[in-house]
Amino acid sequence: MSRAVHITGLDLESTATVYPPVMASEQYKGFHISAWARAEYGNGSASVVIVCKPTRMGSIVEVKRIEGRSFESKEEAELHGLELGKEWIDKRA
Numbered sequence: 001m002s003r004a005v006h007i008t009g010l011d012l013e014s015t016a017t018v019y020p021p022v023m024a025s026e027q028y029k030g031f032h033i034s035a036w037a038r039a040e041y042g043n044g045s046a047s048v049v050i051v052c053k054p055t056r057m058g059s060i061v062e063v064k065r066i067e068g069r070s071f072e073s074k075e076e077a078e079l080h081g082l083e084l085g086k087e088w089i090d091k092r093a
Helices: 074-092
Strands: 005-008 015-018 024-028 031-040 044-054 060-071
Touching (some): 024 074, 031 060, 060 074
Antiparallel strands (some): 005 015, 031 044, 044 060
């Protein structure tokens, strides 16, 4: 199954749509979450997450890197990664 996923580079305002999904990306409570699936030898894909925050000067700072558990599909790993990022942001508050 193919679905559109928005991939955001360093400019948080511009997005591009790609097929098949390569990375999941989302804005959440002023943070930018990027999640992707890292291939695991014989065990599917693990979620990897980077949480970034834009600064007042316009640069972007990596705040946290999170590695999640393995999933059978890349899409499951990416979606789980977004949830891990949101949970981490919510715990900071």
